Amino acid sequence: MNTPITFNLAIGSRKPHSGTQKICPFCHPEKLTGIMEKKGDIIWLMNKFPVFEHTWPTVIVETSDHNGELSTYEPEKLHEVISFGLSHWLQLESDKRFKSVLYFRNYGPVSGGSQRHPHSQIIGLENYDYRDNILGENFLGSLVHEDEDCYATISDYPLSCMGELNVTLKKDASPDQFADTIQTLARFVLHDFPLPCTSYN
Numbered sequence: 796m797n798t799p800i801t802f803n804l805a806i807g808s809r810k811p812h813s814g815t816q817k818i819c820p821f822c823h824p825e826k827l828t829g830i831m832e833k834k835g836d837i838i839w840l841m842n843k844f845p846v847f848e849h850t851w852p853t854v855i856v857e858t859s860d861h862n863g864e865l866s867t868y869e870p871e872k873l874h875e876v877i878s879f880g881l882s883h884w885l886q887l888e889s890d891k892r893f894k895s896v897l898y899f900r901n902y903g904p905v906s907g908g909s910q911r912h913p914h915s916q917i918i919g920l921e922n923y924d925y926r927d928n929i930l931g932e933n934f935l936g937s938l939v940h941e942d943e944d945c946y947a948t949i950s951d952y953p954l955s956c957m958g959e960l961n962v963t964l965k966k967d968a969s970p971d972q973f974a975d976t977i978q979t980l981a982r983f984v985l986h987d988f989p990l991p992c993t994s995y996n
């Protein structure tokens with residue numbers, strides 16, 4: 796077990812937050828810098844606030860709709876966003892600069908995310924393999940869904956929280972039903988979880 800990622804407080808303290816900023820930076824793509832790719836209204840760019848040291852942090856602005864959210868995307872949009880993210884995550888996974896690469900999103904006021912505008916992140920970790928801190932057991936638990944492309948479980952041995960839901964994409968499977976299942980679980984967390992939840996990671 797190791798915890799080698801250092802949070803840079805100096806950068807973190809300068810980072811704008813939806814609660815304090817007047818203008819959402821992601822609503823003004825013409826002013827964004829460090830853009831690496833655009834597809835429709837999806838934009839992949841460098842994160843201006845690299846709060847984690849020895850990482851290569853990037854952001855995917857998923858939509859031009861500030862009030863959109865993964866749990867409410869139409870199927871076509873959902874599939875486009877997840878396919879875009881997965882393809883770039885895989886691209887970085889094979890990049891020799893990184894020991895491992897994270898692809899994640901946060902939503903809601905207690906998720907730790909600083910921007911309301913729908914976005915996800917892909918972060919290359921230069922000297923840390925996050926898989927060192929994960930066991931196969933962490934993904935085991937009651938099966939709540941399975942189709943030809945993916946399956947979903949509720950963790951019996953969650954890593955850090957009381958409720959962890961897992962969606963596993965099967966080998967060489969199509970990501971569309973994987974995306975649909977993630978969306979279904981995000982809706983469950985926000986609307987039907989036994990405890991009130993406004994946020995998820």
Ligand SMILES: [Zn+2]
Pocket residue numbers: 819820821822860861912
């Ligand atoms: Zn916005």
